[in-house]
Amino acid sequence: MAAGSGRPRWLLGALLGLAAVVVAAGWARAEPNEEQSIDLIGKNEVYGDTKHEVNVYVRVFINSPFLVCMDLALSQEVIIDPNYLWIGPDGRDLQGQRYMNVTETGKLMVMGFRVSMSGAYTCILSHKVIETTTQEETEMIETYKFMVYAYREGGHAYQVSVRFSTAHCRLKTNDLFIEKLKQILNSTISHLTWRIMDSSYKCHSIRTPNDGLHYELFANFLVNPLGGWVEVCHKVPYDCEGVTNRKVRQAAEQIGKFFRKLRRILKYDFHAVPTIQYVDNSFSMTPIDSCWPGFGKNHHTHQNRSSCCVVCGPGTYSPNNEVTCWTCARPRARM
Template sequence: MLIHFASFTLFSCIAVNVYVKVFTNSPFLVCMDLARSREEVIDPKYLWIGPDGKNLEGQMYVNLTKTGKLMVMGFKESMSGAYTCTLSHKIIETTTQEERVVFEAYKFMVYAYREADHAYQVFVRFTTRECELAANSQFFEELKKILNNIISDLTCHILESSYKCHSIKRPKQGLLHELFVSFQVNPFAPGWEEVCHQVPYDCEDATNMRVQEARERIGEFFNKQTYALKHEFQTVPTIHYVDNSFSVTHIDSCRPGFGKNDITHKNCASCCVVCEPGTYSPNNEVTCQICTRPRVKKYGATSC
């Protein structure tokens, strides 16, 4: 008479990072690795544990299949954290029919993320007769009004605008004077939140589309200045656009509770990823700050 003994073996795997856009469903997390999925699995059982340490079976916000796949639905910042699955299955020896139970643990670090909010820093230059000209400041104020009017219907506006006048000596030319103008094209003009409420799940996408359109309109405005100077003016104005001086720098910002980290989250380097416990972001900067006294134990903190 043969006596069959059951033995137990436990294997663990390295944690895999997964990034889920807020308010969307996560991809299916599979409770086995690629090698195991290509093999026969006898009497598999799956136990999924969420970040709060509780069994996920029967929870309303998850889709848990019979084959051990997990989807977290309507993902929020607070759902971020470690999701672990223990797969148990049997291995039966062909000759002795001895049964051996194997436990394999799989860990997923799941993070909520948002798309970064875009803005554009614009630099442009204008020739003027002299730096002390009173009309310089009047021209600058009028330019801001014109640009704001061009983009106002997009709920975008001009911020952090400034100018400086510099004297320039170019080869084989006399002394010139130019206004160096700088301003930011920003998508958060008054009323932007009402527009955002119409598309709450993809607010950043809608915001970024609007500010991209605003940047294109402003670029077209300065292109027309070049055309007008060449074809429409018989006498060149005292203050006029310097051809090809228009340049743009892309600026990212993150919503409070989110930040960028291309080292920790290199697979989502351009994303605004939820701040981890012990860190926080109170504003629209792109970095999660470390709490001096780590009392924050939740994801997405906006203060210590």
């Protein structure tokens, strides 16, 4: 529902309901080794290297660059009777396979790249070298390996932090207040397919020179778009990051409006001063890097795509929306 089309009236009712709960409850008193990453050279092409594998990064649902079955130096020479054999991550010949465009000059393009297409792509180039004087033919074989990774643009979760003054830390109704607050926040952003994934609070005694001793609730809420990513990316897979980022901004705006209205209602709309009150200027939202499950960020391994979420490499995994790809546990041999 667009802003201004009924949501403010609904939100006002929810806020008044929360404040009413406060009053009714008696309150009225969160080495890359020698591997090399090469960006596109020339016309959307990446050349191989016989000395080490070449890292290539392809955004999901986009065609890969052309992987060239030779190095840049060899491409400037005359090659006699070249023959190319491309082998995919599953060990099969790629010639004639769906989504694989293998040209007669040995270039490979992976069409509509999917996460499952990530892996090692190997090309074996055989060609002849003819000695000028004797016309003796020698067959040469060169092997080129490309490590191709799917990637997505990085996303964000948000840590919402806010403080409330309370009559005492031992009030059981502190728990009820935070739980009710979480429910209303979820309702506020549910139309954007965001969720409050975690909430917590601590109560601290605060001594100030002017006001003496008082108590405050330090509350934290983790706002996460994970469910929204899945829904959006099934509907618009080619622009799911763009759509999700726009919803991120909308959710931040909705939560900001919520706390501004909550402050006004608790402070001005009740004749009796509630025991729990919003602490002025205590609201903040801190972005936290997030990735799709199965993706992560590694500034050491993927220097050319350090800000992007790159698919976890062989032997690693990421089960949630964190940015770390964890090493798979090796099964222990039974004695």
